[in-house]
Amino acid sequence: MDVSKFFPPQEKVAYFDSAASSLTALPVLKKMDEYYLQYRSNVHRGAHRFTRKSSEEYEGVYKKLAKFFHAKESEFISVRNCTEGINGVALGREWKEGDEVIVTDIEHHSNLLPWLQLKKKGVKVRVLEAEMDGSVDAEKLRVLLSKKTKLFAFSACSNVLGAKVPVEKLAKIAKEEGALILLDAAQYVGHHPLDLGRMPVDFMAFSAHKCFGPTGVGALFHREGAQLEPWFVGGGTVRNVSTEEFSLLENRERFEAGTPAIAEWIGLGAAIELISQIGYGNMEAHEKKLVGKMLSVFLDAENVKLYGPKSAEEKGCALFSFNVKSLAHHEVAVMLDNLGFALRSGHHCAIPLAKKLGVEGTVRASLHVYNTQEQIQGFEEALGKVAKLA
């Protein structure tokens, strides 16, 4: 399927940094423009035509999310990003001294720091060691689980190693012990379907900007019945207020204090509609071919060390972290940029993982449905030129 009509052209530079942030799709920009140009107004406030229209569009996104993930409208909360969603669960639940949370040692800081903060409340954070290629051994999880485990928080795909994660299997094992599951789906939603009707997860967070949407908005899914209280309060959340006390609304509005990111939320709706239009099946098939080609580029390259899985079957995401012998990661990224390829370099907000790999950082190529085989051919040449300098 030719998806080029949906995205801004990559004429001079091939965009290989979608794991940091994907390109914003043109239909998303159009939908956001419509809001700003035709019915710009606040939501859920007042009765005039513009606010009625913006409220209708805004509310419509919950319906789209519910259909897209096979969940209920009321189970989604509009948040700024995946990070806020995860923090919201850490801040919005009651914790007791001695409670335990399990995380893996390859998490993005956004799925580690919120749990480490809970140590102040006496919560113990137990660390599940992933394998060096990023795969997670379910047996190691079993050993860590106990009746004290209140939550297992893990990423559906590491943003550094990109190994396939057996999400359902891990979630089921932890649930058998009575733990709740938080899935960090930042690197997942833009690439793979997530059926929350089937998948035994209690909380799931993702950001729109990694799946063709705008920055500044994301969604937190919280399964009906899973205890969660608002971590912010203010306008738009209350049923009644006096100068002494307040009572909150019952539904999800209790979580959305203040004017939300209206245009962005509407843009998120357009982004998931576009994913449905392109189809996850088409996206996965295309990305699988890109993954195969990229792996052969890396495995054939001299002086290049690739981290993470070395076979397409073990890869869960089209992202590749590597270093070039004797060159600093930022140096390599600048050289590749000069040759027309935008790649991220650094620790990718996963310092514990960088330490585990014994590196300060890596260069990361991350692809999406709008990348092509031709771009990878060009990248092979560019990487060869850089690697010669090693």
Ligand SMILES: Cc1ncc(COP(=O)(O)O)c(C=O)c1O
């Ligand atoms: C696996 C993972 N989790 C969480 C995040 C945080 O996403 P955001 O910065 O959009 O909140 C990222 C961002 O790169 C990520 O890759």
